[in-house]
Amino acid sequence: MRIVVTNCNTTQEMTEEIVRGARAAADPGTAVTGLTPIWGPESAEGWLDSHLSAAAVIDLLRTYDGPPYDAVVMAGFGEHGREGVRELVDVPVVDITEAAAHLACLLGRRYGVVTTLERSCGQIEDSLELAGVGRNCAAVVGTGLSVLDMGDAARTEAAFLTAAERACRAGAEVLVLGCAGMTGLQRVVGEKLGLPVVDGVGAAVKLAESLVTLGLTTSRAGSFAKPVPKRRVWGRPGDRGGERG
Structure with missing residues (x-):
């Protein structure tokens, strides 16, 4: 089993600390990979930081090209974005x-x-x-x-x-x-x-492992149903772009 743990800020040292905690809680057969956003707040502390962080984390997962993973743990306490990630990925998403x-x-x-x-x-x-x-x-x-x-x-x-x-x-x-x-x-x-x-990190890791073991993931009925396919033009801060129907 592989769990991806997302930091909510761009501080790599914090990602490493979070990963150490996640690995300490994980079962021996669980691999933990930490991901750090390449843009966004250095430390997420407040409403504006949180919304920027949510966009950065979603962008990080949207462009992820590493080994396949079985669950996502979002390691930002009180931060936004968990609902968006649940809509984006097809594996369990657990927020700390x-x-x-x-x-x-x-x-x-x-x-x-x-x-x-x-x-x-x-x-x-x-x-x-x-x-x-x-x-x-x-x-x-x-x-x-x-x-x-x-x-x-x-x-x-x-x-x-x-x-x-x-x-x-x-x-x-x-x-x-x-x-x-x-x-x-x-x-x-x-x-x-x-x-x-x-x-929260340890709790989220154990819950993620349980969901994967039980074969459960986010429901696609209602709130997190996949959106109607359409052509998307994604941009990053400073880029010109938008969404086209």
Whole structure:
């Protein structure tokens, strides 16, 4: 089985960190390939970045010419694009936001998300609502750290623990790592907090493996039905182009 994991930004070091986390969660027979967009935001932090990132990731998968893959894991927490990718590819697509929330709902009545900047919280809340798991979310709390700050493990852990206390006071019984850059933090903070902590990358990989093993993929009835074939002229930022019927 081969799983493609897409980073939501152009930072190759983050792709490598995400892939390490994905491989740690994957079964021995699962190959994990990381993909980094060639254009878009260096770190996706906000509405504009998220929409640019979605277009860049979709373009990355649309032009992919590597080995065949069995599933896609989208490693952007709260980022846009998962519905577009589900329409584009013919394999299961698992978003880390959705995956982490679904697993958290199996572990407690209410969960909390600890993420990066406060400005990202509303976007994550909307993503959870769209996925149908928003009602179980007690709080989405920012650490005040940017995506690119996640490389400082001690600082990230301290900021996470402080934000986690706020989520717990709001009623969270389970915590979710709200950034792919936090992958690997779940064990140490879980032990210190005495609560289950769900890593979205690991959760998404295990759900993707399950869907492939069960022979399941995105339904083509209704929402994700393939569009009527038409001639498309694709362009990239700065190119002139559009869509022709």
